[in-house]
Amino acid sequence: MEQVLDILSWVCLITGSVFCMIGGLGLLRLPDFYSRMHGAGITDTLGAGLVLVGLMFQGGGPLVTVKLVMILIIALIASPTSTHALAKAAYKSGLKPSLPNEDDH
Amino acid sequence: MFAVTMVAILVTMVLAGARAFSGPTVYDRILAANMIGTKTGLLIAVLGFLTERPEFLDLVLIYVLLNFIGMIAVLKLIERGDLGASDDSVTQSEAQI
Numbered sequence: 654m655e656q657v658l659d660i661l662s663w664v665c666l667i668t669g670s671v672f673c674m675i676g677g678l679g680l681l682r683l684p685d686f687y688s689r690m691h692g693a694g695i696t697d698t699l700g701a702g703l704v705l706v707g708l709m710f711q712g713g714g715p716l717v718t719v720k721l722v723m724i725l726i727i728a729l730i731a732s733p734t735s736t737h738a739l740a741k742a743a744y745k746s747g748l749k750p751s752l753p754n755e756d757d758h
Numbered sequence: 759m760f761a762v763t764m765v766a767i768l769v770t771m772v773l774a775g776a777r778a779f780s781g782p783t784v785y786d787r788i789l790a791a792n793m794i795g796t797k798t799g800l801l802i803a804v805l806g807f808l809t810e811r812p813e814f815l816d817l818v819l820i821y822v823l824l825n826f827i828g829m830i831a832v833l834k835l836i837e838r839g840d841l842g843a844s845d846d847s848v849t850q851s852e853a854q855i
Binding site: 673686723746 | 760771772774776783789799812816822823829830837
């Protein structure tokens with residue numbers, strides 16, 4: 654049982670790390686501000702979520718698990734809210750998304 | 759295993775830092791700074807497990823909440839040019855993008 658939990662924890666941690674790095678790469682490489690927000694969103698949901706779930710599998714006791722769940726819930730509420738506010742502020746300031754066929758409309 | 763995760767998070771923070779330095783608009787910089795903030799919280803959580811002191815999770819809770827509030831405050835400052843502006847004041851600052 655201990656071994657199974659350890660392996661599950663490792664898988665979650667490594668997958669979360671990979672998603673974090675993919676999101677960071679997307680933030681650096683994607684061409685447009687609104688597409689870069691997509692890269693940042695990956696790290697906030699899948700990256701942070703999987704790393705926190707992987708830490709939960711380490712079995713540090715009930716209090717530690719409750720704290721990790723609280724961090725996960727706060728991150729899952731705060732991250733989309735701030736991303737929404739950021740997109741709204743950017744759009745209101747006149748930053749237009751770059752579309753592939755600008756002549757079509 | 760925790761060390762691998764910490765290195766991955768640090769690499770992500772370096773990538774976000776490069777975007778924060780080079781970002782063409784101010785919103786790119788805010789996005790990258792917010793990402794560095796959330797990744798710092800994650801880094802503290804993993805560090806707590808690496809050093810077998812899970813009490814660090816309290817710091818992570820505070821850090822995540824402060825990061826959220828700071829992001830909203832910076833957005834309001836850029837959008838309105840004044841942190842104390844009320845909702846019905848229409849003084850839109852000329853945000854430099």
